[in-house]
Amino acid sequence: MAVISAAGLARTFQTRRGPVEAVRGIDLTVREGEILGFLGPNGAGKTTTLRMLTTLLAPTGGAATVAGHDLAADPAGVRRACGYVAQSGGVDAQISVREELVTQGRLYRLTKPQAIARAGELARELGLDELLDRKTSALSGGQRRRLDIAMALTHRPKVLFLDEPTTGLDPGSRADLWDLIRRLRDEHGTTVFLTTHYLDEADALSDRLVIVDRGVVVADGTPSALKLEHGGSIDASLQDTFLAITGRGPAPVDATPVAV
Amino acid sequence: MLLQDTALIYGRYLRQSLRSRFALLFGLLMPLLYLCFFGPLLTGLPLGGRGSSWQLLVPGLLLQLGLFGASFAGFSIIIENSQGVVERMRVTPVSRLALLLGRVLRDTTVFVFQAVLLVLAAVAMGLRAPLGGVLIGFAFVALLTVSLGSLSYAMAMKVHTPQEFGPLVNAMTMPSMLLSGLMLPMSLAPAWLDVLSHLMPFRYLVDAVRDAYVGSYTTGHMLYGVLVALGLSGLAVTVGTRVFRTARA
Numbered sequence: 032m033a034v035i036s037a038a039g040l041a042r043t044f045q046t047r048r049g050p051v052e053a054v055r056g057i058d059l060t061v062r063e064g065e066i067l068g069f070l071g072p073n074g075a076g077k078t079t080t081l082r083m084l085t086t087l088l089a090p091t092g093g094a095a096t097v098a099g100h101d102l103a104a105d106p107a108g109v110r111r112a113c114g115y116v117a118q119s120g121g122v123d124a125q126i127s128v129r130e131e132l133v134t135q136g137r138l139y140r141l142t143k144p145q146a147i148a149r150a151g152e153l154a155r156e157l158g159l160d161e162l163l164d165r166k167t168s169a170l171s172g173g174q175r176r177r178l179d180i181a182m183a184l185t186h187r188p189k190v191l192f193l194d195e196p197t198t199g200l201d202p203g204s205r206a207d208l209w210d211l212i213r214r215l216r217d218e219h220g221t222t223v224f225l226t227t228h229y230l231d232e233a234d235a236l237s238d239r240l241v242i243v244d245r246g247v248v249v250a251d252g253t254p255s256a257l258k259l260e261h262g263g264s265i266d267a268s269l270q271d272t273f274l275a276i277t278g279r280g281p282a283p284v285d286a287t288p289v290a291v
Numbered sequence: 292m293l294l295q296d297t298a299l300i301y302g303r304y305l306r307q308s309l310r311s312r313f314a315l316l317f318g319l320l321m322p323l324l325y326l327c328f329f330g331p332l333l334t335g336l337p338l339g340g341r342g343s344s345w346q347l348l349v350p351g352l353l354l355q356l357g358l359f360g361a362s363f364a365g366f367s368i369i370i371e372n373s374q375g376v377v378e379r380m381r382v383t384p385v386s387r388l389a390l391l392l393g394r395v396l397r398d399t400t401v402f403v404f405q406a407v408l409l410v411l412a413a414v415a416m417g418l419r420a421p422l423g424g425v426l427i428g429f430a431f432v433a434l435l436t437v438s439l440g441s442l443s444y445a446m447a448m449k450v451h452t453p454q455e456f457g458p459l460v461n462a463m464t465m466p467s468m469l470l471s472g473l474m475l476p477m478s479l480a481p482a483w484l485d486v487l488s489h490l491m492p493f494r495y496l497v498d499a500v501r502d503a504y505v506g507s508y509t510t511g512h513m514l515y516g517v518l519v520a521l522g523l524s525g526l527a528v529t530v531g532t533r534v535f536r537t538a539r540a
Contacts, residue, residue, distance in 0.1 A: 087381055121375035125307065134299065140384060
């Protein structure tokens with residue numbers, strides 16, 4: 032069953048230098064409980080798509096439903112059903128982990144005792160118990176990320192959107208985060224929609240990949256199917272497959288050395 | 292829902308203010324300097340108003356406090372935008388109006404608190420004014436903060452860097468201060484300046500508070516002041532909420 036479906040989703044920004052078509056028409060479906068890797072070169076429209084699907088940005092074209100709620104007609108329903116972690120996270124550096132978690136619960140309309148209980152649960156589940164009274168500025172990169180995700184899980188969303196969740200993390204923290212994402216899906220059936228530039232991450236984590244370029248979907252399939260189709264063999268690297276799909280291979284090597 | 296959400300946002304930002312005693316008092320610095328080093332210059336001058344020179348100056352300083360303080364309120368949201376805090380809140384079901392009102396009411400609390408301290412200092416300097424008038428003065432500070440705070444947050448959501456925001460606000464507050472006759476009454480002005488200053492909404496607020504400070508509560512100035520202050524707040528909150536509802540591009 033599709034938990035996200037988008038048809039012709041588009042966003043054009045009006046700038047001083049004329050209209051910029053950041054997203055030109057995204058068609059995609061995501062099944063319930065799927066981990067979807069959303070890939071594309073910088074500027075392909077990944078973040079813009081995510082911001083539309085989470086109601087932060089109104090589309091200028093097309094339509095989408097998230098967890099049965101129409102983006103345009105029922106944004107409040109979409110907000111209740113999904114969690115979102117932006118690239119920059121979204122916690123105040125001066126506030127303690129506990130206060131951020133409790134306030135987040137209250138923003139999701141939990142009562143104060145409920146919000147306090149939920150903050151405790153989330154802290155246990157994401158290994159933040161020891162850090163509850165720290166300011167968020169005193170957390171390591173990996174701890175910060177876990178807090179960001181804990182905040183987005185406050186209301187047990189059906190769909191979790193993660194925008195480049197592991198950028199800047201050390202290998203150990205990345206591996207922890209992968210485990211966490213798999214656990215969310217396995218234990219809670221959460222659908223995870225994540226963008227990444229790390230192709231090994233997309234390969235290891237995703238059930239399916241959607242690759243966008245210049246604001247449209249250019250490929251869609253399991254990692255192996257894409258490798259077979261675009262990389263030439265099932266043993267092709269995802270790197271080569273990705274470059275073949277987006278048509279941005281490594282720059283041709285010029286045989287003549289540059290004169291000095 | 293709205294009340295509960297507003298209280299939540301208000302609490303969050305009030306705790307933020309209370310964590311920084313410096314920020315809580317910093318806004319007082321400029322009006323306090325005017326009070327101590329400019330106020331005494333006026334005591335012997337014929338200013339044309341009723342009452343003492345303090346009854347003329349302190350209303351102006353109160354609104355100066357609101358004008359400069361609230362206009363710069365948006366700075367904090369530029370920082371929060373870069374940390375992603377605003378977007379993180381906007382994906383939750385929280386009321387958009389509450390995201391604005393909670394912040395603006397925090398600012399109102401802070402500036403009314405500063406206004407109280409300023410009036411106490413003014414009393415020490417020689418101000419004598421009826422209690423009713425002083426309370427009316429605080430109400431005007433509150434309404435001015437709601438108006439300018441909302442507009443400041445709305446503008447800060449539209450610009451992307453503090454470098455753009457600072458000069459923009461300065462360019463608007465300085466003429467506002469001079470043209471509304473905050474420091475000296477516009478009754479001293481030549482006709483052209485007096486006419487020009489009537490185009491400045493804050494002029495009506497200052498005139499009303501000056502009347503309040505001499506105990507005249509049922510004057511034309513008071514009526515216009517109340518109407519302008521309420522109208523400005525309504526307009527500003529509407530604009531602000533619209534900006535918080537639609538995203539920043």
